[in-house]
Amino acid sequence: MNEIAPVVIVPVILCGGGGTRLWPRSRRHKPKPFLPLVGETTLFSATVLRCPAEEGFADPMVVTGAAHLGFVVEQLPDAGRTQIIVEPEGRNTAAAIALAALRLPADAIMLVCPSDHHIGNVAAFRAAAREAARLAGDDWLVSLGIAPTAPETGYGYLRQGDAIPGTAGRKVDRFVEKPDLERAKGFLASGGYAWNGGIFAFRAGAFLDELEKHRPQIAAAVRAAVSAGHAEGQCFYPDAAAFAAVPGESVDYAVMENTGRAAMVLADMAWSDIGNWQALHEALDRDGDGNVIAGRAELRDCRNVMVMSDGPRVSVVGAHDLIVVVDGDEVLVCTPEGAQSVGKLSGAVNQ
Amino acid sequence: MNEIAPVVIVPVILCGGGGTRLWPRSRRHKPKPFLPLVGETTLFSATVLRCPAEEGFADPMVVTGAAHLGFVVEQLPDAGRTQIIVEPEGRNTAAAIALAALRLPADAIMLVCPSDHHIGNVAAFRAAAREAARLAGDDWLVSLGIAPTAPETGYGYLRQGDAIPGTAGRKVDRFVEKPDLERAKGFLASGGYAWNGGIFAFRAGAFLDELEKHRPQIAAAVRAAVSAGHAEGQCFYPDAAAFAAVPGESVDYAVMENTGRAAMVLADMAWSDIGNWQALHEALDRDGDGNVIAGRAELRDCRNVMVMSDGPRVSVVGAHDLIVVVDGDEVLVCTPEGAQSVGKLSGAVNQ
Numbered sequence: 001m002n003e004i005a006p007v008v009i010v011p012v013i014l015c016g017g018g019g020t021r022l023w024p025r026s027r028r029h030k031p032k033p034f035l036p037l038v039g040e041t042t043l044f045s046a047t048v049l050r051c052p053a054e055e056g057f058a059d060p061m062v063v064t065g066a067a068h069l070g071f072v073v074e075q076l077p078d079a080g081r082t083q084i085i086v087e088p089e090g091r092n093t094a095a096a097i098a099l100a101a102l103r104l105p106a107d108a109i110m111l112v113c114p115s116d117h118h119i120g121n122v123a124a125f126r127a128a129a130r131e132a133a134r135l136a137g138d139d140w141l142v143s144l145g146i147a148p149t150a151p152e153t154g155y156g157y158l159r160q161g162d163a164i165p166g167t168a169g170r171k172v173d174r175f176v177e178k179p180d181l182e183r184a185k186g187f188l189a190s191g192g193y194a195w196n197g198g199i200f201a202f203r204a205g206a207f208l209d210e211l212e213k214h215r216p217q218i219a220a221a222v223r224a225a226v227s228a229g230h231a232e233g234q235c236f237y238p239d240a241a242a243f244a245a246v247p248g249e250s251v252d253y254a255v256m257e258n259t260g261r262a263a264m265v266l267a268d269m270a271w272s273d274i275g276n277w278q279a280l281h282e283a284l285d286r287d288g289d290g291n292v293i294a295g296r297a298e299l300r301d302c303r304n305v306m307v308m309s310d311g312p313r314v315s316v317v318g319a320h321d322l323i324v325v326v327d328g329d330e331v332l333v334c335t336p337e338g339a340q341s342v343g344k345l346s347g348a349v350n351q
Numbered sequence: 352m353n354e355i356a357p358v359v360i361v362p363v364i365l366c367g368g369g370g371t372r373l374w375p376r377s378r379r380h381k382p383k384p385f386l387p388l389v390g391e392t393t394l395f396s397a398t399v400l401r402c403p404a405e406e407g408f409a410d411p412m413v414v415t416g417a418a419h420l421g422f423v424v425e426q427l428p429d430a431g432r433t434q435i436i437v438e439p440e441g442r443n444t445a446a447a448i449a450l451a452a453l454r455l456p457a458d459a460i461m462l463v464c465p466s467d468h469h470i471g472n473v474a475a476f477r478a479a480a481r482e483a484a485r486l487a488g489d490d491w492l493v494s495l496g497i498a499p500t501a502p503e504t505g506y507g508y509l510r511q512g513d514a515i516p517g518t519a520g521r522k523v524d525r526f527v528e529k530p531d532l533e534r535a536k537g538f539l540a541s542g543g544y545a546w547n548g549g550i551f552a553f554r555a556g557a558f559l560d561e562l563e564k565h566r567p568q569i570a571a572a573v574r575a576a577v578s579a580g581h582a583e584g585q586c587f588y589p590d591a592a593a594f595a596a597v598p599g600e601s602v603d604y605a606v607m608e609n610t611g612r613a614a615m616v617l618a619d620m621a622w623s624d625i626g627n628w629q630a631l632h633e634a635l636d637r638d639g640d641g642n643v644i645a646g647r648a649e650l651r652d653c654r655n656v657m658v659m660s661d662g663p664r665v666s667v668v669g670a671h672d673l674i675v676v677v678d679g680d681e682v683l684v685c686t687p688e689g690a691q692s693v694g695k696l697s698g699a700v701n702q
Contacts, residue, residue, distance in 0.1 A: 024666075298697055301689060314682045315375075315696045318689020319673070324682070331665045331677055333684060338652060338669020345666045346649055 011051040015064035023348035024330035088240035094254035106205030120270025128267035132201035140263035145194030151184035156196035172262035278339035362402040366415035374699035375681035439591035445605035457556030471621025479618035483552035491614035496545030502535035507547035523613035629690035
C-alpha cells in the first residue's frame with residue numbers, strides 16, 4: 001500500500017436491534033441505537049456524526065434490518081449520501097460485514113462500527129481509527145482495544161502481542177470471549193489485556209480473503225445473496241432465500257480468532273457499550289452528589305441516583321445507588337447490581 | 352353513674368384532611384381517610400365499621416369539612432343513620448370534639464376516633480373502648496394508650512400514673528407532646544409510658560365542663576357557632592362567622608394536659624397511625640421476603656420492598672428496603688428513612 005496517499009475510510013455502521021437490558025426505554029419496536037440515551041443525539045446518529053467528511057471519512061454504509069429502516073433514514077444526518085444494506089434477517093456480524101465488504105471496492109478501508117455504543121472522546125476515537133485504517137491498508141485485521149477499568153464479564157478481551165514496528169498497533173495474541181469473573185480479574189491484574197470494543201478496520205478484500213479461508217460457507221452464502229440481490233435507490237436488498245442459508249456467527253468467532261493477521265490499536269476514548277442502565281449512568285455527567293436527572297424529577301437526600309422519565313414526575317427521597325426509569329406505562333426501579341438482570345423481567349422478555 | 356345499665360357509646364369520628372406524607376396517593380382533593388390503604392376498605396369506612404350496633408355502639412356522629420362531605424356520605428356504610436357536623440373550616444380537635452359534645456345529650460359517652468388510623472386487632476379495640484367508656488361514665492377523660500414499640504418522635508406520650516381501683520384504667524400523670532429522639536428513648540427504657548393514640552372516651556357533659564374550665568374562650572365560641580347554626584337533613588352546619596372566631600387548639604393541649612381527670616386504658620390492638628409510607632408498609636401483610644405488592648408489579652431479588660401502583664406496571668430489581676408508589680402522573684420512590692420527608696416534596700407541598 002502507498003503510505004503517502006491519505007487513506008479514505010468508509011464507516012460501516014452495523015445497526016441491529018437488541019438492548020433488552022435497557023428496557024423499558026429500549027423496546028423491540030424502537031431499540032437502543034435509535035434512542036437519545038446520551039444527550040440529544042441518538043446513539044446511531046452519534047455514530048454517523050463521529051465520522052464526518054471533513055475529517056477524511058467517506059460517506060457511510062449502514063447495514064440494518066427492514067424493521068429499522070425507517071429509523072435509519074430518519075436519523076441519518078445526510079441520508080441521501082448513504083448506502084444502506086437491508087438484511088432480510090439478522091445473521092450476526094460476520095455476515096453483516098461480509099455484505100458490506102462485497103458492496104465496496106476491494107481496496108476500500110472499512111471501519112466497522114456498532115451503532116449502540118457511546119464514545120466520550122471523539123478526537124481519540126478518530127486518531128485510533130486512522131491508525132487502525134493505516135494498519136488495515138497493510139492487510140492487518142484491526143480491532144480497537146479499550147484499556148479495561150474493571151473485571152467486566154460481558155466483554156471479549158484481546159491479549160496484546162508484539163508491537164508492529166512503525167505503527168501504534170500491536171499484534172493480537174488471542175481473542176478471549178466473555179470470561180468468568182476470576183479470569184477477568186486475572187486479565188486486569190496481568191495488564192496485558194484490552195477489551196474488544198467491537199470496532200474494526202479491514203481492507204474489504206483482506207476481510208473477504210480471511211472469511212473465505214476460515215469460513216468458506218459464510219463467504220459463499222453471502223456472495224450468493226449479494227449476486228441475487230437488487231438495489232432500490234440507496235438501498236441494497238440481498239436475496240432473502242440465499243441469505244437465509246448464511247450461518248450466523250460473530251466476526252470474532254468466524255474471523256478474528258482464526259486469522260494470523262489480527263492486530264489492535266489501543267483507544268483511550270471514554271468508550272461504553274451502554275450495556276445496561278448502570279453503564280449508562282456511568283457514561284453520563286453527574287452532579288456533585290452523583291445524581292443524573294432526565295425528565296421531570298425531584299431528588300431529596302439522594303446519592304448516585306439516576307432518574308429518567310418520559311412524562312410523569314418522579315420524586316425520590318433518601319435513596320442511594322438507584323436507577324428509576326419511567327417510559328410509557330412501565331416503571332423500572334433497579335440497583336446497580338440489579339441492572340444486569342433487567343433483560344430477564346417479564347416486561348423485557350414478553351414485548 | 353349506674354354501673355349496671357350497659358353504656359351506650361357514640362362513636363364521634365373526626366374526619367379532616369391531611370396526610371401529605373402519604374402523597375402522591377393521598378392528595379388534597381382525596382386525602383388519606385378516604386383511601387383503601389389497608390385492604391379494600393378505606394380508613395374512614397373501617398373506622399365506622401369498627402363500632403357496629405350489634406357490639407353496642409350507637410349510630411356514629413361524623414365531624415368533617417365541606418370539602419370532604421361527598422366522600423363521607425359515599426363511604427358511610429349506613430349514611431342515613433349518621434349525624435354529620437360540617438365544619439366551615441378546620442379549627443383543630445378541641446373545637447371539633449366540642450361541636451359533637453354540644454350536639455349530644457350531656458350523658459352520652461363519646462368515643463372520639465380519628466378516621467385515618469389502622470387498627471389490626473378490632474376485638475382488642477372494642478374491649479378497650481368499652482373499658483374507657485365505663486371510666487368516662489365516672490367522668491374520667493380517657494385516652495387509649497398504645498404500648499410503644501419504638502422511640503417514635505411523631506407521637507405524643509402518656510406517663511402512666513396510679514391504677515384506678517376496680518377498673519383496667521390508670522390515671523395519666525402527664526401528657527408529653529412529640530419528644531425528641533433522646534427523650535423518646537428514655538420513655539421507652541423507663542417502661543412507664545404509652546403512646547397517645549388520639550382515641551378518647553368522654554362523657555359529653557364532662558368534656559364540656561373541662562373545656563369551659565381550661566379554655567373558656569373555645570367553649571364559648573363553639574357554643575355560639577352551634578347556637579347560630581342550622582340543620583339540613585342529617586347535616587348540621589355551625590355558623591361560619593362564629594366558628595371562625597374559635598381558637599384552634601388540639602384536645603391534648605386544650606384539655607387533656609390540664610384536666611385533673613385524665614385517665615388511660617392500655618390497648619394492645621395493633622394500632623398504626625399510618626403516618627407515612629413506611630408505617631403503612633409495616634401495617635400490611637408481607638410475603639416471605641418482606642415484600643408487599645398492590646397493583647401490577649414484578650419484583651426480582653428484592654427484600655422489604657413495597658410497590659403500589661394505580662396503573663403502570665412497576666418492575667423492581669435488586670432493591671432492599673424501598674417503597675415505590677405510582678399514582679396518576681406521579682411516581683414516588685423512597686427509603687424507610689426518606690418516608691418521613693415525603694411531605695416536603697414539591698409535589699406534596701404544591702398541590
